Amino acid sequence: MGKERWGPRLEGISKEDVDTLHVELKRALEGEWGSTPKSGVDWQAVFSVVSTRYAERxxxxxxxxRSLSTVPRDGMLAGLRQVHRQLTATLRPYLLYSVRPPPRAQTSDLQWMVPVxxxxxxxxxxxxxxxxxxTRSERLLVRAVRDTSKDICRVLVGMWAEGKIHKFDVEESPSSNMxxxxxxxxxxxxxxxIEDLMAWLDWSIWVRCExxxxxxxxxxxxxxxFFKHMPPGPTPENPNKTTTEDNGRDRSNPDDDxxxxxxxxxxxxxxxxxxEHDWTFEIGII
Incomplete structure (x- = not known):
């Protein structure tokens, strides 16, 4: 718990966890995985629809x-209006015409936006x-999708609601009280x-060169x-090196990949x- 997806390791796993894993695997392989699921749910589509809908947005x-960090103060209002329009477009399928902030609403009370x-x-x-x-595994899958959707919507709907209260909606008011x-x-x-949400989601579609x-x-x-700094353990030059030898790595170095x-x-x-290392040539010709 509390680790990014890079953190968990099987090294040091307890006997109790190993036994639990064996029980779960046996149950799955001999039980629900032994036959075609009757639910008929296309799980690839269920997961894909969430990531496809929100990743680029x-x-x-x-x-x-981020672009507003360098904008003068007199340009921030226009920028925030643009952000709010983007949030509105993202949430358009879920917005209810009956949901409006009450008069003199405060950002500390957003109960009115709960239906959205x-x-x-x-x-x-x-x-x-x-x-x-x-099946039991499928119930776990649906909980994963539901909980992920809840957090995405919590952040986006919360920001959208705050924008409504601050009158960033141009259709309602040409000015803001901020x-x-x-x-x-x-x-x-x-x-x-937004950055905390994206870091928590950690979707592979965002892993690219920037x-x-x-x-x-x-x-x-x-x-x-092919690392800039060799990881612990065997190397092409020394395949017998033990995993406890750290190959002179500096873990505080941001280039330690x-x-x-x-x-x-x-x-x-x-x-x-x-x-860089001569391996660059080997990678380049693959």
Whole structure:
């Protein structure tokens, strides 16, 4: 718990956890996995619809908010209106015309937006959850989709509701009751919430080289043995090295890409020598 997906390791697993895993595998292999599920749910489609709907839209919101960091104060209001329009477009299928902030509403009380949040969070799982043919594993899958949707909608609907209260909706009011420092604080608050959400989701679709590679380069995700700094254990030059030897790594170095590989641009056209390990040449000609 509390670790990113790079963190968990089987090393050091307790005997109790091993026994639990064996029991679960036996139950699954001999039971529900031994026959075709009767539920008829297309799980690939269920998962895909959530990531496809939000992946690019979240990136756009993050991009807009990051771009406001360098905008003068007098331009922040227009920028926040643009962000709010993007949020509205993202949530359009779930917005209810009957849901409006009450007069003199405060951002500390967002109970009025709960129906929108529920509609947003439950749309993709409501029909699946009532299926009586779900196996135990499928119930786990539907909970994963539901809980993920809840957190995505919690952040997006919360920001949308705050924008409504601040009158960022141009159709309702041509002016806002926020000025100067308050606008800057809201930008930072929204940006933090979006970035924290995306870090928690950690979807693979966002794992790519930024900025994008040039035409003569390719985006490469480091993998053994092609790391900038060799990981613990055997190397091509010394296959008998033990896993306890750390190969002189400096874990505080941001270029140490073993614990958390980060995609980087490498050349795919000669000359391959860019000051890195000679493996760059080997990768470049693959």
């Amino acid at each position: 979240l990136e756009i919101v993050r991009y807009l908010l 949040w529920v509609h947003c969070a439950m749309t993709h799982t409501r029909a699946v959850e009532v299926n009586t043919e779900l 000025k100067g420092t308050s606008l800057k604080q809201l930008v930072e608050n929204w940006k933090t919430r 900025p994008a590679c040039g035409y003569e380069e390719m985006c490469y995700m480091p993998q053994w043995p 073993w614990d958390r590989p980060v995609p980087r641009c490498i050349r795919r056209i000669e000359p391959f020598d860019n000051g």
